Amino acid sequence: MKVTLKVWRQQSPNSAGRFETYPTPDLNPNMSFLEMLDVVNDDLTRQGKEPIAFAHDCREGICGTCGLSINGRPHGEGRGTATCQLYMRHFTEGQTITIEPFRAGPFPVLQDLIVDRSAFDRIMQKGGFVSVRTGSCQDANALPVAKPAAELAMDAAACIGCGACVASCKNASAMLFVSAKVSQLGLLPQGQPERHRRVLAMVAQMDREGFGNCTVTGSCEEACPKNISLAFIARMNRDYAVALLKGE
Amino acid sequence: MNLIGRLFCSSVGKKLIMAATGLGLVLFVFGHMVGNLQVFLGPEAINRYAELLHFSPELLWVVRLGMLTLIGLHIWAAFQVSAENRVARPVGYDGSPAPVETTYASRTMLMSGLIVAAFVIYHLLHYTVRVEAINFTGRSFADLKELSEAGVERHDVFKMVILGFSKPLVSLFYVVGVGLLSLHLSHGLRAMFQSLGLLTHRCGPLIRKLAPVLAWVLFLGYVSIPLAVMLGFGKEALN
Ligand code: HEM
Ligand code: FES
Numbered sequence: 001m002k003v004t005l006k007v008w009r010q011q012s013p014n015s016a017g018r019f020e021t022y023p024t025p026d027l028n029p030n031m032s033f034l035e036m037l038d039v040v041n042d043d044l045t046r047q048g049k050e051p052i053a054f055a056h057d058c059r060e061g062i063c064g065t066c067g068l069s070i071n072g073r074p075h076g077e078g079r080g081t082a083t084c085q086l087y088m089r090h091f092t093e094g095q096t097i098t099i100e101p102f103r104a105g106p107f108p109v110l111q112d113l114i115v116d117r118s119a120f121d122r123i124m125q126k127g128g129f130v131s132v133r134t135g136s137c138q139d140a141n142a143l144p145v146a147k148p149a150a151e152l153a154m155d156a157a158a159c160i161g162c163g164a165c166v167a168s169c170k171n172a173s174a175m176l177f178v179s180a181k182v183s184q185l186g187l188l189p190q191g192q193p194e195r196h197r198r199v200l201a202m203v204a205q206m207d208r209e210g211f212g213n214c215t216v217t218g219s220c221e222e223a224c225p226k227n228i229s230l231a232f233i234a235r236m237n238r239d240y241a242v243a244l245l246k247g248e
Numbered sequence: 249m250n251l252i253g254r255l256f257c258s259s260v261g262k263k264l265i266m267a268a269t270g271l272g273l274v275l276f277v278f279g280h281m282v283g284n285l286q287v288f289l290g291p292e293a294i295n296r297y298a299e300l301l302h303f304s305p306e307l308l309w310v311v312r313l314g315m316l317t318l319i320g321l322h323i324w325a326a327f328q329v330s331a332e333n334r335v336a337r338p339v340g341y342d343g344s345p346a347p348v349e350t351t352y353a354s355r356t357m358l359m360s361g362l363i364v365a366a367f368v369i370y371h372l373l374h375y376t377v378r379v380e381a382i383n384f385t386g387r388s389f390a391d392l393k394e395l396s397e398a399g400v401e402r403h404d405v406f407k408m409v410i411l412g413f414s415k416p417l418v419s420l421f422y423v424v425g426v427g428l429l430s431l432h433l434s435h436g437l438r439a440m441f442q443s444l445g446l447l448t449h450r451c452g453p454l455i456r457k458l459a460p461v462l463a464w465v466l467f468l469g470y471v472s473i474p475l476a477v478m479l480g481f482g483k484e485a486l487n
Contacts (some may be wrong), residue, residue, distance in 0.1 A: 019342065069341060100342060103337055103339055164420060171336055171337075206259065213259045215357065216435070216442045217347065217354045218349045234296065235442055235445065237445040245254060
């Protein structure tokens with residue numbers, strides 16, 4: 001199959017970007033979207049053109065590095081998959097596919113389709129951890145965790161920090177990401193001592209980075225490759241309100 | 249930092265303000281609707297109810313200033329949040345595609361809210377301040393009086409409502425205003441429970457279903473009054 005790509009090209013963070021259109025060489029429909037870009041890049045290199053820069057790593061939906069807006073949707077059509085898990089068979093022969101970087105003020109474009117998501121790292125550094133003595137190993141069942149809490153914490157921990165929530169939200173809000181990171185620890189006994197300090201610090205950093213506010217539109221949940229639920233945002237809002245009253 | 253600073257300056261704090269003031273306003277509009285529906289019980293019921301609301305001017309003003317504070321804070325937070333959201337995405341997507349999974353109501357909250365505010369101002373001038381020029385009936389609502397059973401002169405709210413809604417364009421404006429309020433709340437109620445931290449895994453599904461139902465109840469409850477008057481309800485009171 002062949003498709004036409006309309007791709008955002010941008011030399012550097014400060015240069016102006018523009019769309020370029022490329023016809024692809026013949027593709028195997030069972031290629032992933034990233035493999036398709038590899039093939040296109042081979043072709044561009046052979047023509048002496050600059051290949052399209054895009055971020056990728058595991059290529060199996062677990063690292064959160066890949067992230068493209070495909071026809072205006074972060075990670076493209078389909079629920080619960082990252083860009084690396086999207087296959088060319090979901091497109092039609094001859095279709096024009098628009099590929100853009102994730103758009104948000106706090107995610108500046110570095111080059112072409114690669115954005116700088118270190119804003120997420122700075123939020124994590126403010127509280128996305130538990131402070132523990134890392135001495136000898138603890139007894140396996142010394143800290144009992146109820147099954148439902150463990151399951152819910154695991155659901156939150158499935159977040160791979162790709163930024164699709166920010167990219168899809170009309171307000172470029174990072175609430176789904178931050179709430180998942182707050183909840184994965186707040187649901188477990190190990191996370192309790194720093195629970196209130198954590199939520200205040202992470203939300204403060206989120207605001208400092210310039211992300212928008214949640215207006216509960218539900219786009220993020222739909223775009224999330226890990227199906228993180230909006231309910232975690234409600235949980236974080238409650239944690240935040242309690243932390244305010246406790247006055248940490 | 250202290251509680252007030254965090255509440256008024258942080259993103260989540262501002263949403264808490266919006267939700268708490270929204271809750272106050274929602275409780276008011278439901279109470280106001282139930283009160284108004286007494287018009288269907290006839291002149292005596294609604295006029296006595298209006299008399300009761302006015303029994304203490306001091307208390308009435310406390311409630312009015314409270315409502316003004318609620319709506320002021322709500323609008324302040326709405327503008328803050330909307331302005332921050334606009335700058336959070338300086339470069340948009342190609343062709344501005346509608347964001348996935350959003351409802352019309354959720355994308356137009358600021359606009360529906362502002363039109364509701366304009367409607368509320370008209371409504372207050374119409375039935376509370378009773379400005380004659382905007383009721384289009386050529387009669388002064390302030391002069392509509394009747395005697396209560398105890399022989400005390402009181403305002404004839406029943407007659408005022410029938411007279412007020414006998415003008416089709418005025419009734420239409422009320423239907424539009426209340427329609428937009430319901431649109432605002434069809435998303436606002438869900439957002440409110442979310443901001444207050446109640447839309448969790450356990451109660452979320454129920455509240456999500458309940459929000460549009462409550463918005464419809466509000467719409468039908470309020471609209472029934474101008475609609476009934478347009479269809480001839482209470483005509484005899486005008487003779
Ligand atoms: C008067 C002008 C008004 C404006 C400009 C306004 C604006 C807004 C905006 C922008 C939002 C945020 C939407 C979102 O989260 O997606 C909102 C939320 C809300 N509004 Fe209003 N609104 C107004 C009046 C009202 C009234 C009269 C009521 C109730 C009777 C109300 C109830 C609510 C509720 C319950 C929410 C949800 C709070 C939340 O987001 O947590 N609003 N409003
Ligand atoms: S490359 Fe790791 S999630 Fe897609």
